Amino acid sequence: MPQPTEAVFLAPCEGRDARRCAELGIRICDDAPPSSWTLRRDEDGALRLRTPQREAPLAIEVDFESGDLARRLRTASKSQPIARAVSLHRRQSPPCVLDATAGLGRDAMLLAHLGCSVIACERISLLAFLLADAAERAPFADRLDVRHADAMDVLTAIGPSSVDVVLLDPMFPTQGRAQVKKEMQVCRLLAGPPGSQEVLVHLAFAAARDRVVVKRHPHEQPLAGPPSLTIAGERVRFDVYLKPKAASSAQ
Ligand SMILES: C[S@@+](CC[C@H](N)C(=O)[O-])C[C@H]1O[C@@H](n2cnc3c(N)ncnc32)[C@H](O)[C@@H]1O
Structure with a gap:
């Protein structure tokens, strides 16, 4: 790692x-x-x-009580793009999501706040430390399991079809936006450029019962070929890859 x-x-x-x-x-x-x-x-x-x-x-720091993250949690809804990407708005009970690239846990916390059970994997120990510290104080602590691990190991260990959704948010490329928030600057400094995602996507697809969701910059190419659905956010795009059974019931 x-x-x-x-x-x-x-x-x-x-x-x-x-x-x-x-x-x-x-x-x-x-x-x-x-x-x-x-x-x-x-x-x-x-x-x-x-x-x-x-x-x-x-x-x-990871602060869910004030600032940007707190505002994001306060205004969270099942109809926002990431929630629709994991299909929260259509399910009877919230899904179990494995966030394979948790970083500072903004997405993981949002999904746990909206009721999902989330396993958040982060391979950089300093980021996993910050996230685990915040997670244990959060009101949704019982739904957020932070693991300092390479997601490839976790995805391999949990076996096929063991979570509903796998979420992937590999680092954005360094070019593009001139202004990057300091949290993302720190993640980039620590994590370095993303390597090949091929194996990660492959393992994610095997471990997901229902779908793999890939968060991308709007100008980036899809990570794993044409997605089954695309959900546009304000500054990001969610490419959704449905497993065959989910694809037939989603149409
Ligand atoms: C763009 S950040 C994720 C931001 C996150 N979605 C959030 O809401 O804060 C990407 C993170 O994925 C982590 N990462 C990349 N590949 C990983 C892997 N195979 N296993 C675990 N973490 C990984 C990097 O260390 C980095 O912190």
Whole structure:
């Protein structure tokens, strides 16, 4: 799994934070080296991730109580594009979704908030740390299972047709939008450019009972050939690949 060269949790680090550091292999330090990515529980109680001091300093957190994410959750509805892409509006009970590329969990949290059971896989330990920390405090904690793992391993382990939907949101290409939010800048710095998605799509298709949903930039080509349906969002597009049985009942 790709990892930053150096990452530390800046002391004090206690309780759950210390346990999570041990689980994710993150060193606890009194003083962060300038080249190191740093996690720190600040005085306001928020957990923040900071880029190395030698780079333009950026600090991010996963905050579902205020700011952008909170607004997104407050205004969430079953008729918005991502909810329609997982077919939330048509089902009797909300689906089980495996978010294979969870990042900072904005999509995973939105779907859990709308009632889906979500398994969120993120292979970068620092991002998985931030997301798991936020998830356990969220009102939808019992519907959001954060795993620090490569989704390919999780998809292989869970076996065929074991979740309703697999959601894929590989990193957007670096060109395109001049202004990228700092959260996405940090994800890009940590994750690097996306590699080939062929195997991931193949495993996703096997693990999904109903459909695979791929989130794309509107100008990007579909990831896996022509989709069964396309749902346009404000700044993104959802390409939906239906499994044969779901395709016949969706028409
Ligand atoms: C564009 S971000 C996802 C943003 C996310 N949808 C959100 O709402 O915050 C892509 C993320 O997928 C992760 N990723 C890419 N391939 C992965 C894989 N095979 N397993 C787990 N995570 C992966 C990257 O580390 C990166 O954090």
